[in-house]
Amino acid sequence: MNRRSLIRSSWRLAVLLAAVIVAACDQSSAANKLATAEALVAKAPVEVVSRHAAADRPFVYLIGENHASVANQLELVELLKALRRESGVETILVEGSNGPFPLKKIRAEVDAGRDDDALRVYWREQLEWGRIAGYEFVALTTPGVVVHGVEDMLAKRLYETSLTTYDSPTVKLEIESYRLGALRLREGLSALEQRSTAGDTATTPDTSQLREAIVAYEQSLSEYTQAWQAYSQAMRPMRYRAREFARLRRAAEPVFARYGEDLTEMKRLEDALNASAKRFNRLSAEYKRKLKQYNRSILGGRSFGDTGSLEDGLDDEHIKEYMEPLTRSRRRLLGAEVPTSAGLERTQQKLDQEYERYQRLKARYDAFVANDYPKIKALDDFLRRKPSSTEVKAIEAAVESRTESIARLEDAYFTAANRLHALARPLGVDVNATQRFWAERREWLEQRQRETAEQELRERDAAMAENTRRYLQAHAAPLAALIVGYAHLPGMATQLRERGVGFIALRLHSSDADIEPWERRAWEARRVGARGERLFTTDPSIKELSPLLDPRWRAEEKARFGLFEHLYGVDADTVPSLRGLVGDGRVYEGVLSEGRVITTSRKPFDRNADLGDHVLERGPLPGRPGEYYQIIDRQRAQQSVRELSDSRTAYAYAYRTAETGTPSYQIVTPTGKTSVRQFLESPPRTADSSVPERVVLFREPDEVQRGGVVVSPLLDRMRASGTGGPPHDGGSPTVSSAAPEPEPRRLPDGSDDGRAGDKAPRAQAPPGAGGRGTPPLGPPGAGGAPPSGSAGGSHWSHPWLVAMLGVRPRPPRVYQTVNPRRADRNLAVLDRQRGRDLGEVAFVDEQGLASVPFTPRDGEHARIAVFHARNTEGFRRQVTEAAALGKLRNKQVALITCGDAFVETTALREALLDGGALMVWVPERQLQVQQGRALYDYVQGVVRELGPEAGTKTIDELMMHAFQRWQREHPGDPAIRIFEQSGTWVRLDRPEFRAPQTG
Structure with a gap:
C-alpha cells in the first residue's frame, strides 16, 4: 500500500468513526430524552401506554385525555405545569383546532387589565365548571406558553359524517x-x-x-x-x-x-394595482404637460427668429401690431421653467417603470382571476347551495x-x-x-x-401526526406536549413512529372515570360553544371549535366579567329588583336584553339538574367566590308554555317580578299572564278554552327562609288555599260561605308572599282538601274502595262549577318540573302506561335497587318505593349501577329520604331522573327516620289492602292514598303535619338519548 492509499484509508476510517460516534451520541441523546421523560412522569397521575426513541429529532409528550371529564382536565393542568417546570415544555399542540392560537391578543381581549390573581381564580372556576379545557386554562394563565392546533378540520368533518x-x-x-x-x-x-x-315434570314452566x-x-x-x-x-x-x-x-x-384565509393578500394586490394605475395616469399626465411645454418652447423660439425677413416689407405700424403679441408670448416662455430634453427623458423612464410595475401586478391579478378565483368561486357557490327541504325532511x-x-x-x-x-x-x-x-x-x-379506533381514526391521526412533524421542524421546537382524546393514542403512536418523531404516550388516570351528567352537558356546550347562545354581546361571527379562537367567546367573557363587576363591584350602582331570597339571593331585571333576568345566591345549586332551555347559563359568580348565578329567559319560558300546552295538559310558568313597581307573582298560562289569586280560583285554560287534565308548573327560584325552614311563598300559598291535597272523597261536595283572606305576609324586600291582591272572598276547600291548619287528607271511599275522582298533586275546588251543576268535577292534577320540554316527553310515556300492567309495587332499601324488574314503556313493573335513611356512598353507587343496568328506565319512584340521607335528596332525585325514571316523588322537608319508616309502611299497607294497582296509575296518587290511610288510622297525628307542609310534588324529567363519544 502506497502512502496516498494509506492516507485515503485513514480518512475513510476517521469519517466512519465520526459517523459512528455521532450516531452513538444521537442514540444516547434519544435514550436520554426518553429516560428523562419516564422519570418525569413517574409520579404523575398517568399510565405510560407506549414509547419511542428517535435519534436527533424533537420529542413529544403524547397525552391522552377525556375531553368531558373535569377531573381529567384538572389532572392535565397539573401535568402540563410539571412538564413546563421540570422539562421546559412550553409548546402545546392540540386536537380539535388548526393553526396558531394568538394568545397575546386573546389575553389582551379577555383580561382587560384585571388583576392576575383575580383572573387566575376566575379561570380556575371556569375550569372546575367544565367551561374551558385544561390546556386552555394553562394558555390563559401562563405567559410564554405557545398553543397550536394540529387537527386537519376536513379530515375531522369527513370522519364525523x-x-x-x-x-x-x-x-x-x-x-x-x-x-x-x-x-x-x-x-x-x-x-x-x-x-x-x-x-319434576309437574313443575316444568x-x-x-x-x-x-x-x-x-x-x-x-x-x-x-x-x-x-x-x-x-x-x-x-x-x-x-x-x-x-x-x-x-x-x-x-x-x-x-398565498392570499390568506379571507383573501387579505388578494385585497392588497387589488389595492396595489389600483395605486399603480393612479400613479401611471399621474405620470402620464405630467409627461404630456412637460412635452407640450417643451414643444411650445421650441416652436416659440423658431417663430421669433423668422420675423426678421418680414421687417423690411412692413411699416412700423404693422411691425408693432405683429410683434407685440409675439413678444408677450416670448416673455412668458422665457419666464417659465421650460423642460429640458434630459428632464423629459427622466419622466419618460419613470412612466415606463410604472407601466412595467402595473403590467406585473396585472399579470398576477389576471392569473388569480384565471386560475385561483374559479376555485374560490366554486367553494363559495357550493356553500350557498343549501340542502333541499325534501332532504332535510327525509333526514328528520x-x-x-x-x-x-x-x-x-x-x-x-x-x-x-x-x-x-x-x-x-x-x-x-x-x-x-x-x-x-x-x-x-x-x-x-x-x-x-x-380496538377499532385506530382503523376509523387513521386519516385524522395521520394528518395530526404530519402537522405535528411539520410544526416541530418549522419552529425548531425540541419538546412539545401533544394533547388528544385517549382513543387517538394507539393511532397517533403509530403515525408518529412512522415519521421518526420520538414520544412517550401517556394516558391520564381518570380517563375512564364515570362522567357526571353536568360534565357531559358542559363538554357539549364547550364543543359547540361558538354556536351557543349569545348572552352578553351581539357579535354573530363564529369560526373555530376552541372557544379561545372564537372572537364572540372572547367578547362574551369580557362582557360577563364587566357586567358582574357592574353589579357587585366597589362602585356598583345597580340595585337588585328583588332580594331577600335564600342565600342572600337577588334578582336583577333590566340589565340584559328584554325578558332576561339574572339571579344570584350563595346557595349552590345542583349541577346535575338538567334545567329547561329557558335557563340559558349558570355558574360561579365572577369575582365573588362562593356565590353563583343563573340567567333566565322569561320569553323563552313563555314560548314553552304556548308550544307544549294542549287539550290535556296546560303548562304554567311562575316568577316574581318588580317590573310593575310592586314585587308580585306573575303566572304565565297558555292564555296569557295571570295573578296567583286568579290561578288558584280557576285552573288555567288551554288554547281551545278547555279545562286540562293536568297542569305542569315550572318556576323561577323564589325560596325564602322562615323560622329556619326554607319555603317557597308561592307553593306555601297554594297549599294554604286548599290545594295540594290528596284525592277527594266520593261524598257530595259542600260549598261554605266565604271566608276573609288574611293579611299578606311580607318578604324581606317588602313584597308580598303571593297573597297580595287576593282580597276577594273565596269558597273554602271541600273536605279532604287540606286547608290551612288541616292535614290535606279526607275519609276514604265507602267500603274501602279507592276514593273517586282521585288526582295526585294539587287540585282546584271549582266552586262555581259545583254550584251551577251540582256535580263533582274532576280537578286537574298539578305537577312540578324543572324542564318542561322533557316533562312533555315523559308525560307522553306515562300516558302509554296501562293501569292493568303496572303490577305490584316494588319495595326496596339501600341494597335492593338494582334487583328490581325492567320496565318497558307500557308500564310493567313501573312503580317502586325506596326507603333511604343513611347518607352513604353505597346507595349512590346503587343508583348508578341500577341506571347502567337499565333498571330505572320508565320507572315511577317514591324516594323516601329521611334522617341524614335528606341532604342527598336533590342529587339522588336527579340521578334517578338521569337514569331514565319518568316520575320521582320526594319529601321537601327533612323527616325523622321513624317518620320515613312510617310512611314506607303505610304505602305497603295500601298496596296490601287495595291490591297492586291500588286504584292508581301514578306513584303520586299512591302516596296520597298512603297519607289518607295514615290519617284514618291515626287522626290528628302531629307527625303527618310535616307532609302537609311539604306537599307532594313530582318532577317529570327524562334524559335525552346520547350516542357514545369516541376520543
Whole structure:
C-alpha cells in the first residue's frame, strides 16, 4: 500500500468513526430524552401506554385525555405545569383546532387589565365548571406558553359524517352489541329448559310466552337494523356534501395559503394595482404637460427668429401690431421653467417603470382571476347551495324512525328479560347475565370501539401526526406536549413512529372515570360553544371549535366579567329588583336584553339538574367566590308554555317580578299572564278554552327562609288555599260561605308572599282538601274502595262549577318540573302506561335497587318505593349501577329520604331522573327516620289492602292514598303535619338519548 492509499484509508476510517460516534451520541441523546421523560412522569397521575426513541429529532409528550371529564382536565393542568417546570415544555399542540392560537391578543381581549390573581381564580372556576379545557386554562394563565392546533378540520368533518353510514365499523358494532341481548336471552332459555328437563315434570314452566318475547326482541333488532339502513340512505346527500366540500376546500387551500384565509393578500394586490394605475395616469399626465411645454418652447423660439425677413416689407405700424403679441408670448416662455430634453427623458423612464410595475401586478391579478378565483368561486357557490327541504325532511323522518326503533328494541328486551326472570327464579336458575346485559353491552361496545379506533381514526391521526412533524421542524421546537382524546393514542403512536418523531404516550388516570351528567352537558356546550347562545354581546361571527379562537367567546367573557363587576363591584350602582331570597339571593331585571333576568345566591345549586332551555347559563359568580348565578329567559319560558300546552295538559310558568313597581307573582298560562289569586280560583285554560287534565308548573327560584325552614311563598300559598291535597272523597261536595283572606305576609324586600291582591272572598276547600291548619287528607271511599275522582298533586275546588251543576268535577292534577320540554316527553310515556300492567309495587332499601324488574314503556313493573335513611356512598353507587343496568328506565319512584340521607335528596332525585325514571316523588322537608319508616309502611299497607294497582296509575296518587290511610288510622297525628307542609310534588324529567363519544 502506497502512502496516498494509506492516507485515503485513514480518512475513510476517521469519517466512519465520526459517523459512528455521532450516531452513538444521537442514540444516547434519544435514550436520554426518553429516560428523562419516564422519570418525569413517574409520579404523575398517568399510565405510560407506549414509547419511542428517535435519534436527533424533537420529542413529544403524547397525552391522552377525556375531553368531558373535569377531573381529567384538572389532572392535565397539573401535568402540563410539571412538564413546563421540570422539562421546559412550553409548546402545546392540540386536537380539535388548526393553526396558531394568538394568545397575546386573546389575553389582551379577555383580561382587560384585571388583576392576575383575580383572573387566575376566575379561570380556575371556569375550569372546575367544565367551561374551558385544561390546556386552555394553562394558555390563559401562563405567559410564554405557545398553543397550536394540529387537527386537519376536513379530515375531522369527513370522519364525523362517516359515522352516519351503515357500513361504518361504529354502526356495525352498535348493531352487534344488541345481538348480544338475543344471545343472552337464548342462553337463559336453554338453562331454564335444562333445569326443567332434569326436574319434576309437574313443575316444568310454560315457556311459550318467553319464546314469543325473545322472537319479538329479535324482530325489533331487525327493525332497528332497517331503520339504520334507512337513516344511512337519508344521510347520503349530507355525506356527498361533506366530501364535495372537502374536495373544493382542499383545491382552494393553496389559494388561501398565498392570499390568506379571507383573501387579505388578494385585497392588497387589488389595492396595489389600483395605486399603480393612479400613479401611471399621474405620470402620464405630467409627461404630456412637460412635452407640450417643451414643444411650445421650441416652436416659440423658431417663430421669433423668422420675423426678421418680414421687417423690411412692413411699416412700423404693422411691425408693432405683429410683434407685440409675439413678444408677450416670448416673455412668458422665457419666464417659465421650460423642460429640458434630459428632464423629459427622466419622466419618460419613470412612466415606463410604472407601466412595467402595473403590467406585473396585472399579470398576477389576471392569473388569480384565471386560475385561483374559479376555485374560490366554486367553494363559495357550493356553500350557498343549501340542502333541499325534501332532504332535510327525509333526514328528520329517518332520525325519528331510528329513535323509535331503539325504544321498541329496549321495550322488547325488558319484556323478555322479565318473563325469563319470573320463570327462572322459582327454579333457582341463574339468569343474572340477562339482568346485567345493558351494562355488559356498554362495556363490550366501549372495548370494541377502542380496538377499532385506530382503523376509523387513521386519516385524522395521520394528518395530526404530519402537522405535528411539520410544526416541530418549522419552529425548531425540541419538546412539545401533544394533547388528544385517549382513543387517538394507539393511532397517533403509530403515525408518529412512522415519521421518526420520538414520544412517550401517556394516558391520564381518570380517563375512564364515570362522567357526571353536568360534565357531559358542559363538554357539549364547550364543543359547540361558538354556536351557543349569545348572552352578553351581539357579535354573530363564529369560526373555530376552541372557544379561545372564537372572537364572540372572547367578547362574551369580557362582557360577563364587566357586567358582574357592574353589579357587585366597589362602585356598583345597580340595585337588585328583588332580594331577600335564600342565600342572600337577588334578582336583577333590566340589565340584559328584554325578558332576561339574572339571579344570584350563595346557595349552590345542583349541577346535575338538567334545567329547561329557558335557563340559558349558570355558574360561579365572577369575582365573588362562593356565590353563583343563573340567567333566565322569561320569553323563552313563555314560548314553552304556548308550544307544549294542549287539550290535556296546560303548562304554567311562575316568577316574581318588580317590573310593575310592586314585587308580585306573575303566572304565565297558555292564555296569557295571570295573578296567583286568579290561578288558584280557576285552573288555567288551554288554547281551545278547555279545562286540562293536568297542569305542569315550572318556576323561577323564589325560596325564602322562615323560622329556619326554607319555603317557597308561592307553593306555601297554594297549599294554604286548599290545594295540594290528596284525592277527594266520593261524598257530595259542600260549598261554605266565604271566608276573609288574611293579611299578606311580607318578604324581606317588602313584597308580598303571593297573597297580595287576593282580597276577594273565596269558597273554602271541600273536605279532604287540606286547608290551612288541616292535614290535606279526607275519609276514604265507602267500603274501602279507592276514593273517586282521585288526582295526585294539587287540585282546584271549582266552586262555581259545583254550584251551577251540582256535580263533582274532576280537578286537574298539578305537577312540578324543572324542564318542561322533557316533562312533555315523559308525560307522553306515562300516558302509554296501562293501569292493568303496572303490577305490584316494588319495595326496596339501600341494597335492593338494582334487583328490581325492567320496565318497558307500557308500564310493567313501573312503580317502586325506596326507603333511604343513611347518607352513604353505597346507595349512590346503587343508583348508578341500577341506571347502567337499565333498571330505572320508565320507572315511577317514591324516594323516601329521611334522617341524614335528606341532604342527598336533590342529587339522588336527579340521578334517578338521569337514569331514565319518568316520575320521582320526594319529601321537601327533612323527616325523622321513624317518620320515613312510617310512611314506607303505610304505602305497603295500601298496596296490601287495595291490591297492586291500588286504584292508581301514578306513584303520586299512591302516596296520597298512603297519607289518607295514615290519617284514618291515626287522626290528628302531629307527625303527618310535616307532609302537609311539604306537599307532594313530582318532577317529570327524562334524559335525552346520547350516542357514545369516541376520543
